Amino acid sequence: MVAASINAALGRAGLMLMLGGAVFGALAVLYGIRRRDAKLLRQSPRYAWLALAGIVLAVAMMQRALITRDFSLAYVQQVGSADTPVLFNVAAMWSALEGSILLWALVLTGFTGAVAWRFRRRTDDVLVGWALIVMFAVTAFFALLSFGPADPFAAGAPGVTSGPGPNPLLQNHILVLFHPPILYLGYVGFTVPFAFAIAALVTGRLGEGWLMETRRWALFSWAFLTIGILLGGWWSYEVLGWSGVWAWDPVENASLLPWLTGTAYIHSVLVQERRGMLRVWNLTLLVATFALTILGTFLTRSGVINSVHAFGDGPVGAWFLTFFAAIMIVSLGLIAWRGDRLRSPGAIDSPLSREGAFLANNVIFTVFAFVVLLGTIFPLLVEALDDRRTVVGAPYFDRLSMPIGLVLLFLMAVAPVLPWRKASTELLRDRLFWPAWLGAGALFVAVFAGATGWAPLVAFGLAGFAAGAALRQVVLATRRQGWRGLVGRANGGMIVHLGVIMIAVALASSNSFTHSATLPLAEGDVVEWGGHTFELASVTERVNDRGSESVLAANVILDGGRTYSPAITTYLNIGQAVGTPSVRTGLTKDVYLTLEAGAQAGDSEATIRAFVKPMILWLWLGGFVMAVGTLLAAFPGSRRRRATDPVSAPIDTTPDHASADPVEVGR
Amino acid sequence: MTGAAEREASGDGTSGDGPVSARRSGDHLDRLAELEEERRFLLRSLDDLEREYGAGDVDVADYETLRDGYTVRAAAVLREIESGRSRLPPPAPRRWGRTLAVTAAIVALAIGIGFALASAFGERRAGQEITGFTPGDDARTVLAAARDALNQRDFGLANALFAEVVQMERERNVDSAEAITYFGWTLALQSVQDPDAARSAERLDAARLALRQAIEIDADYADPNCFLAIVEYNFFDDAAAALPFIDACEDKDPPADVADLVAGFADEIRAAAG
Numbered sequence A: 001m002v003a004a005s006i007n008a009a010l011g012r013a014g015l016m017l018m019l020g021g022a023v024f025g026a027l028a029v030l031y032g033i034r035r036r037d038a039k040l041l042r043q044s045p046r047y048a049w050l051a052l053a054g055i056v057l058a059v060a061m062m063q064r065a066l067i068t069r070d071f072s073l074a075y076v077q078q079v080g081s082a083d084t085p086v087l088f089n090v091a092a093m094w095s096a097l098e099g100s101i102l103l104w105a106l107v108l109t110g111f112t113g114a115v116a117w118r119f120r121r122r123t124d125d126v127l128v129g130w131a132l133i134v135m136f137a138v139t140a141f142f143a144l145l146s147f148g149p150a151d152p153f154a155a156g157a158p159g160v161t162s163g164p165g166p167n168p169l170l171q172n173h174i175l176v177l178f179h180p181p182i183l184y185l186g187y188v189g190f191t192v193p194f195a196f197a198i199a200a201l202v203t204g205r206l207g208e209g210w211l212m213e214t215r216r217w218a219l220f221s222w223a224f225l226t227i228g229i230l231l232g233g234w235w236s237y238e239v240l241g242w243s244g245v246w247a248w249d250p251v252e253n254a255s256l257l258p259w260l261t262g263t264a265y266i267h268s269v270l271v272q273e274r275r276g277m278l279r280v281w282n283l284t285l286l287v288a289t290f291a292l293t294i295l296g297t298f299l300t301r302s303g304v305i306n307s308v309h310a311f312g313d314g315p316v317g318a319w320f321l322t323f324f325a326a327i328m329i330v331s332l333g334l335i336a337w338r339g340d341r342l343r344s345p346g347a348i349d350s351p352l353s354r355e356g357a358f359l360a361n362n363v364i365f366t367v368f369a370f371v372v373l374l375g376t377i378f379p380l381l382v383e384a385l386d387d388r389r390t391v392v393g394a395p396y397f398d399r400l401s402m403p404i405g406l407v408l409l410f411l412m413a414v415a416p417v418l419p420w421r422k423a424s425t426e427l428l429r430d431r432l433f434w435p436a437w438l439g440a441g442a443l444f445v446a447v448f449a450g451a452t453g454w455a456p457l458v459a460f461g462l463a464g465f466a467a468g469a470a471l472r473q474v475v476l477a478t479r480r481q482g483w484r485g486l487v488g489r490a491n492g493g494m495i496v497h498l499g500v501i502m503i504a505v506a507l508a509s510s511n512s513f514t515h516s517a518t519l520p521l522a523e524g525d526v527v528e529w530g531g532h533t534f535e536l537a538s539v540t541e542r543v544n545d546r547g548s549e550s551v552l553a554a555n556v557i558l559d560g561g562r563t564y565s566p567a568i569t570t571y572l573n574i575g576q577a578v579g580t581p582s583v584r585t586g587l588t589k590d591v592y593l594t595l596e597a598g599a600q601a602g603d604s605e606a607t608i609r610a611f612v613k614p615m616i617l618w619l620w621l622g623g624f625v626m627a628v629g630t631l632l633a634a635f636p637g638s639r640r641r642r643a644t645d646p647v648s649a650p651i652d653t654t655p656d657h658a659s660a661d662p663v664e665v666g667r
Numbered sequence B: 001m002t003g004a005a006e007r008e009a010s011g012d013g014t015s016g017d018g019p020v021s022a023r024r025s026g027d028h029l030d031r032l033a034e035l036e037e038e039r040r041f042l043l044r045s046l047d048d049l050e051r052e053y054g055a056g057d058v059d060v061a062d063y064e065t066l067r068d069g070y071t072v073r074a075a076a077v078l079r080e081i082e083s084g085r086s087r088l089p090p091p092a093p094r095r096w097g098r099t100l101a102v103t104a105a106i107v108a109l110a111i112g113i114g115f116a117l118a119s120a121f122g123e124r125r126a127g128q129e130i131t132g133f134t135p136g137d138d139a140r141t142v143l144a145a146a147r148d149a150l151n152q153r154d155f156g157l158a159n160a161l162f163a164e165v166v167q168m169e170r171e172r173n174v175d176s177a178e179a180i181t182y183f184g185w186t187l188a189l190q191s192v193q194d195p196d197a198a199r200s201a202e203r204l205d206a207a208r209l210a211l212r213q214a215i216e217i218d219a220d221y222a223d224p225n226c227f228l229a230i231v232e233y234n235f236f237d238d239a240a241a242a243l244p245f246i247d248a249c250e251d252k253d254p255p256a257d258v259a260d261l262v263a264g265f266a267d268e269i270r271a272a273a274g
Helices: A006-035 A038-042 A044-067 A074-079 A086-094 A097-118 A126-147 A179-189 A191-203 A209-239 A250-275 A279-301 A308-312 A317-337 A354-386 A394-417 A425-448 A454-486 A489-513 A616-634 A655-660 B003-010 B022-054 B060-086 B096-119 B138-151 B155-171 B177-193 B197-217 B222-235 B239-251 B256-273
Strands: A390-392 A515-522 A526-529 A532-543 A549-558 A567-571 A576-580 A582-584 A589-595 A605-614 B121-123
Touching: A006 A038, A006 A044, A006 A097, A006 A126, A044 A074, A044 A086, A044 A097, A044 A126, A074 A097, A086 A097, A086 A179, A097 A126, A097 A179, A097 A191, A097 A279, A126 A191, A126 A209, A126 A317, A179 A191, A179 A209, A179 A250, A179 A279, A191 A209, A191 A279, A191 A317, A209 A250, A209 A616, A250 A279, A250 A354, A279 A317, A279 A354, A354 A390, A354 A394, A354 B096, A394 A425, A394 A454, A394 A489, A394 B096, A425 A454, A454 A489, A489 A605, A489 A616, A515 A526, A515 A532, A532 A605, A549 A589, A549 A605, A589 A616, B022 B060, B096 B121, B096 B138, B121 B138, B138 B155, B138 B177, B155 B177, B177 B197, B177 B222, B197 B222, B222 B239, B222 B256, B239 B256
Parallel strands: none
Antiparallel strands: A390 B121, A515 A605, A526 A532, A532 A549, A549 A567, A567 A576, A582 A589, A589 A605
16 A cells, blocks of 8 residues: 555554554453453553554644645545635545544544543453453444545545535535534444443443443533534524424434434433433443444445445445444343343332333333434335335424424423322422423413414423423522532533423424515515515625635615625535525524525526524524533532442431432432 | 451341342442452462463462462352342243233334324435435425325325426426326326216326426436336227337336336237237
8 A cells, every 4th residue: 555645654654553552452451351460451541542642643644635735635636625715624524434434533532542541540440441442442443444445545546636625515604613523522422331331241340330430421422412413403504595404314313313312321320320220221222322323324424325225335334334233243242141130129119200200201212213213214124125215204203203302391391300219199299380380381472472283382381391390490409509509410400401492492483483485576675574574785796715616695685774695605616506595593583595596696686585483593592501501410419429329229318318408309 | 268258247238148129239230240250360360370380380388278278269259159149139020911001002103103104205316315305395295295195096186296396396497207207197097087088088198298298307217108108008008109118117127116017017018019
């Protein structure tokens, strides 16, 4: 293999270092565990540093190649361009297969290094050792991918001096710089709890110790995945020009699937920590979450999205499918092997209990994940078995996600007020009194504001109910503990719930009450529609300094005030035109404008499409609140359990304790 | 006193005869794993000792002292492991009522999901992805509804919906071969049910026109060729006119449902055309 340039040579050297660090790290730790060689085990972090140094070098060389336009590399020929601004040249690394695998490897090796550093004083603990072996093994898989079918440093065709640049949609908004890396932090982060789960299965240490070690890792991964998904929706809204945030396409579904099982996990793990139950279930959820990240990558990177027959054409499809199969076989085999140890020491005493609600939550999230997974792979199965090219349309996902969402809102209202083990109806009546009134109030406000249709009205009512339950918890906690009532898993979790409720209200509103119209505009005429006025000021065309982009914009005065400029951006070197919407964002509604094809610069007429979309801002605010809530949840609460505390402790009902911890119900 | 014996004496969570409480179960599992690790270490040490003794690295007195020590410790650990294992929670008794309820819930769920899936299921166009619709493609939603109506054999509704898709696409300056094909095909199917002979003939003419137009728009699309072959043969009784279309249909590898449909006609058409 001859390197095409210094970038390729050093990049490959970096990948080699990463592969060597991962493979020798795994072997060294394995040998150290076998021989009980503490000295050897103490070396394990060094292999992680070695792998990390290798991938950092490889990424640096790829970035250098993109920024200096090193067209000797096939990847730069594919996604690089002399016309692409530097900022988007950085993002070009993850705009195609090879670079995105490189990004994945960087994040994964970063997590491996973080685990090695975090547990550097416990290298002789076999649980940590096995977790590192798993992480090294996964790292080695991605290093091998980068060496083999997804080689980012492969030599390109000779004589090429320019490239098309990344997909125009990926150089149209600043969010492309953040959305993929953050999403990957979420995807890849779940490798850590997965590795500890496998380590627990291998070592037989199936108590709650490994859960305690990994709960923050799981929480942060989940938070990154949440933020990554929301940023993807924001990018879709701001860039694609169809006014929506979620189209149920397979790439979106691939990111949603691990989020669903991950969300189920971060709830059900509380039951295991508290009562020692759901051990198999939690392990299964973690395995599913990690496996779904790999399956999602297979779906989005193998070519099967367009046709099952394209699977063989994609260079990495077989690799990912084999890796997915290996994960499933090893994980499920280990769970079956340890089956006798994973039996729960108790049972759920009453469905009307905290653990009963968590179980219901898990069932609903699992059904949701199954619905999305089935919808996503069904066309592939049909094509493989019957040779028919089919599509499962958005209505399938919409119809099924709506009732699921309503049930989840109901559970979000009831679960926080339920005590562990069993609740009486009197207690429920007492604790749900104010939340129920808030739900009724929300319903009244919605009807008063003109909302119609049973589904959105039920959603608004339940959202108010759930918000009441979350606020009740936060108010009780802060009243008794001051600012500390905002931190800790229970209280931070309620802030996360408030963010979810804001998003649910935003989705219910925008999905049910968006209206749109195609408006032919002429200069000097004021068109009224949807309570707004639209006046065409001009149609202009502007070519950027590099001569690579032409932006045809209709300048529209909205409501007699500010001018908005929906546009069509044409990337001149590839001749592709992309609609660029212009949005007036408001607290209660957005006015979203796109330019229809047909207008010319200097025309006195243009046709725009206008959408009035209620509550969209609340989607992004809800995401922000969720992120803040997750941060608060990661801080230790007022009564922190030691990792070695017994896990299935009964509720302490002594008067002293009750007065010291009056917000027990929120845990 | 060995480590295991010390733990036994100190009343560690894994010792004693009673069942392990839920409160201690997590610690118990971890302790059991530690004991198994200790057992592995002791048995391996005994193996190593045998090898070292065989190689002459250890004298007889040391060998016997070490072997006895390891053996006693291993025996204590093994006893403790056995005792711990016997106190793992027993398998939960099967509760038939719950099993039936779960089964019923799964069946109900499967039916619901099946219906939702069937109603949103349709043919995929070139370049289209396997799920969702191209953002902003409202026509695709109507197309799915039209397909659903066709599957339900509601030809009138299907025809109206396919016509709507044709119109929506034309507003975007797109000629949808798929929508035009199925608009024509549902017209032909409607004509069979129409008792009014004049109107039926008009519909058949329009169907023929639409199918020919679809072939012009997309020469590689199999479906309009297949349907035109059936229309020419079955409705106009003209096997010779149907023959080139049945050949084109088969050459272009139609989807399985259409292939099944034309399979019954292909031989008849060829035989009739001579």
